[in-house]
Every structure is written in C-alpha cells, then in structure tokens.
Amino acid sequence: MNINNFFREPVSEHTNLLVSISNQLYKGKSKYQEIIVAELLEYGRALILDNLIQLSENDEAYYHESLVHPALFSHENPKEILILGGGDGCAARECLKHNPKEIILVDIDEEVINVSKSYLSNINMNSLEDNRVKVVVEDGIKFVERIDKKYDCIVIDLTDPFGSPIGKKLYSKEFYGIIKRRLKENGIMVTQAGTAFYYYEVYNQVLQNVKQSFLIVREYNVWIPSFGYACCFIIASDSIDPLNISRETIEKRINDRNVKTKFYTPKVHEALFRISLTKKLNKN
Numbered sequence: 001m002n003i004n005n006f007f008r009e010p011v012s013e014h015t016n017l018l019v020s021i022s023n024q025l026y027k028g029k030s031k032y033q034e035i036i037v038a039e040l041l042e043y044g045r046a047l048i049l050d051n052l053i054q055l056s057e058n059d060e061a062y063y064h065e066s067l068v069h070p071a072l073f074s075h076e077n078p079k080e081i082l083i084l085g086g087g088d089g090c091a092a093r094e095c096l097k098h099n100p101k102e103i104i105l106v107d108i109d110e111e112v113i114n115v116s117k118s119y120l121s122n123i124n125m126n127s128l129e130d131n132r133v134k135v136v137v138e139d140g141i142k143f144v145e146r147i148d149k150k151y152d153c154i155v156i157d158l159t160d161p162f163g164s165p166i167g168k169k170l171y172s173k174e175f176y177g178i179i180k181r182r183l184k185e186n187g188i189m190v191t192q193a194g195t196a197f198y199y200y201e202v203y204n205q206v207l208q209n210v211k212q213s214f215l216i217v218r219e220y221n222v223w224i225p226s227f228g229y230a231c232c233f234i235i236a237s238d239s240i241d242p243l244n245i246s247r248e249t250i251e252k253r254i255n256d257r258n259v260k261t262k263f264y265t266p267k268v269h270e271a272l273f274r275i276s277l278t279k280k281l282n283k284n
Contacts, residue, residue, distance in 0.1 A: 009051060009052060021041070022040070031111075040226070058226075062223070075240060083105040086105055086155065087112035089125075097260070101132070104151075106138055107140075141178070150182055151183060151187060152183075158191070161202050171206045179213070180213045188236070192232070193206045195229040220272035222272070
C-alpha cells in the first residue's frame with residue numbers, strides 16, 4: 001500500500017497514529033492554521049487542523065456528547081449557553097438538543113466555520129445555520145473580556161493545550177477567572193483539556209488553573225479512537241457537582257428534554273466521574 005495514502009497524526013512527541021486516507025476533499029490555510037477535510041478509512045469524514053484530527057464522523061459522538069451533556073444535564077435548565085471554539089458546529093449540535101433560548105458560538109477562525117458549513121453539514125446537522133445559534137468571529141478572550149452577560153453554561157471546545165498556539169492562552173488561570181465572572185450564580189463550565197497520559201504536566205497545569213477559580217472541579221476522560229488517546233475533560237462550578245446528580249435525575253432530564261444520544265446515558269454519566277487516568281503512573 002502506498003504510504004502517500006496515509007495521514008500521520010502526531011499523538012505525542014514519540015507516538016504517531018497512521019490513518020488511511022481515501023479522499024481529500026479540502027485543503028487550505030487560514031490566518032491561523034492549516035485546514036484539511038478528508039475521508040479517512042474506518043473513521044469517515046474528518047476535520048484536521050495543523051495535522052491534528054479535530055473530529056471524525058465515526059467517533060465524534062464520543063467526544064462531543066462527553067463534552068456537552070455531563071455539564072448541561074447537571075444544570076437544571078440551561079437556556080443561555082456560550083461556546084468558545086467549536087467552529088465545526090458539533091458542540092452546538094449537542095447543545096441544541098437541550099432546547100436553549102440562545103447559543104453564542106465564538107471562534108477566532110472564520111475559515112474553519114465556513115469550511116464546516118460546506119463540508120460537515122451532515123455531521124453538525126446544520127447547527128451553524130440554526131437561528132438559535134449566533135456565530136461570532138472573534139478571539140475568545142477578547143469576547144469574554146468585553147461582554148457583561150452571564151450564561152447558564154459555558155462550553156470550551158478548543159484545540160488541545162499542547163496543540164495550536166492560538167488556543168493555549170485560553171487555558172490560563174486568568175482566563176478561567178474571567179469565565180467564572182461570565183457564569184450565572186448556578187452556572188457551570190466544561191472544557192476539554194487534551195490528554196493526561198501523554199502530556200501530564202500540561203494537563204495538570206490546566207487543572208490547577210481551573211481549581212484556582214472554582215469551588216467544585218471534576219475530571220473525566222473518554223477514549224477517542226481517531227485521537228489515539230483518552231481525551232480529558234474538566235467541569236467546574238461553584239454550586240453544581242455533576243458527581244452528585246443522581247441517575248434518576250439524569251434520566252428525568254433526558255426524557256423531559258427529549259434528548260437522543262449515541263454514547264451518553266445516565267449510566268455513562270455516573271461512570272465518567274468514577275474513572276480517572278489523570279494520575280501520573282510511576283515508570284517501572
């Protein structure tokens with residue numbers, strides 16, 4: 001088999017994932033990053049930014065449902081939602097299932113948004129065209145610094161803290177302090193935080209930054225095949241503890257909101273917060 005039919009994704013400094021490509025649909029470069037949309041064997045259509053797979057259609061539900069639903073189902077009534085990043089539209093797709101009044105999606109890269117509208121509409125279900133979703137092209141930090149509005153939930157869907165330089169500043173303790181001020185009294189935030197297994201020091205710094213701003217901080221992780229690692233997530237709030245939301249409460253909220261999912265269930269919610277890969281193991 002010709003090696004040119006493969007895409008090599010760097011999982012870590014010393015580990016790579018080799019993925020077969022059947023067709024490249026788009027390749028371009030924005031002001032911030034290289035953007036590729038390709039059909040990958042086994043994974044389906046994928047969005048790739050700076051050589052890192054951001055989503056693939058055959059496993060993206062593991063990521064986006066895990067990012068959105070543990071936080072939003074922990075909230076009693078998430079009507080006003082802010083998404084930072086998420087220009088591919090899949091986090092917005094999941095947030096829309098909760099019947100919000102308004103979603104503000106802020107992404108710095110307009111080209112990612114446009115490419116996602118053109119090439120990923122069957123995956124994001126045209127969420128970026130939904131009239132409940134207001135798309136703002138702006139630096140996420142500048143946006144949260146200039147606004148006064150507070151939200152029920154803030155979903156932070158960025159490139160990894162060890163990945164593209166454009167996302168790194170949105171994992172700082174100063175940034176999380178601003179995020180706290182943009183949440184309502186009973187608000188909750190969630191961020192993806194890369195992989196603790198390969199980048200423990202980076203992950204732990206992000207975790208400590210979150211803990212400096214919030215009283216309740218919970219970690220969980222989910223294996224994402226196309227990423228080649230278990231992706232870590234951090235939920236934070238001053239009033240809501242997702243670990244203490246009962247299975248019965250989650251079931252009722254799922255039924256009341258009529259949410260359909262592929263991966264997330266009340267049992268999954270319960271299990272996520274009881275399994276951790278964030279402790280660094282001793283090398284033997």
